[in-house]
Amino acid sequence: MAYDELRTRLRGVTTALVTPFENGEVAHKAFAELVEWQIGEGIHALSPCGTTGEAPTLNTAEKISLIKTCVDVSAGRVPIVAGTGTNDTVSTIALTSAAAACGADAALIVTPYYNCPSQEGLYRHFEAVARNVQIPIILYNVPKRTGVDLSLETIERLSELPTVIGIKDATGELDRPKRIVRRIDDRLIQLSGHDATAVSFNLERGDGMISVISNVLPATTVELYEACKRADACAARTLGFKLKPLLTAMEQDTNPVPVKYALHHRRGLSPDVRLPLVGVSEETASAIRRACAVIDHVEETPSALIAQHQQAVLSITLAAR
Known part of the structure; x- marks a missing residue:
């Protein structure tokens, strides 16, 4: 090429x-x-x-x-x-x-x-x-x-x-x-x-x-x-809010451990990783599942996304404590 x-x-x-x-x-x-x-x-x-x-x-x-x-x-x-x-x-x-x-x-x-x-x-x-x-x-x-x-x-x-x-x-x-x-x-x-x-x-x-x-x-x-x-900043940030709950959940562990679990949850791909990495904790897995549920049911308007994003991030953060 x-x-x-x-x-x-x-x-x-x-x-x-x-x-x-x-x-x-x-x-x-x-x-x-x-x-x-x-x-x-x-x-x-x-x-x-x-x-x-x-x-x-x-x-x-x-x-x-x-x-x-x-x-x-x-x-x-x-x-x-x-x-x-x-x-x-x-x-x-x-x-x-x-x-x-x-x-x-x-x-x-x-x-x-x-x-x-x-x-x-x-x-x-x-x-x-x-x-x-x-x-x-x-x-x-x-x-x-x-x-x-x-x-x-x-x-x-x-x-x-x-x-x-x-x-x-x-x-x-x-x-x-x-x-x-x-x-x-x-x-x-x-x-x-x-x-x-x-x-x-x-x-x-x-x-x-x-x-x-x-x-x-x-x-x-x-x-x-x-x-x-x-250069449609409003649309870009709206979509960013849509992805944010999953990004927040995946930050709880080292890449690629969380993304492999997310693929397992959504597409059935094996979540296995090689040592020295280990699989996700149940807390992280639960956060990823909740984030995916938010993404699947989100209303794609800026105000709705912001509200749902804030609620999802709060839920994920509290669960991680």
């Missing part, structure tokens, strides 16, 4: 796919069915083998198999953005090359975690990957999980590399899109990696989102993005 076409098609909602497990093994059939359902619901792109896909617990063969399944099922209908980042530059190059060979359209590469490199180290890591692979790269900045934050200066330097086309920003800093645009104009597509602030992010010059909640509610998440795209 040509870079300009890819940049256009990634402006929207990319689902950060979960990885279904059965008896400890990757459930390839369930994964393929999830991919097909997501595409049918109108999602713009798909991203396997990221944080939500439990990449740290997947071996290389499993990652390659999942990426290939995603590419094969999609059959070109939506772009596939493979999670290929590690905290080792050589391994990242190898996995990114393998993803490209499978037919992935782009690679989502997280900043190296645990080793806490300097800004110069971060630049050289991404520069080495960009130099050695023939696939577009989306930077992934998630300081809460990695312990490092890509500075605006480093983002500006990386934006000059021809294969770096975008950034997934999970800092939750709502002014980031404007600050980045002031430095580099629109050289990078800017994608929210934080569902709770995705509405504000996209109303503030963002270009879309790589979303967790779209695993469960893809069509609603796409509708939310489309409202942001046409």
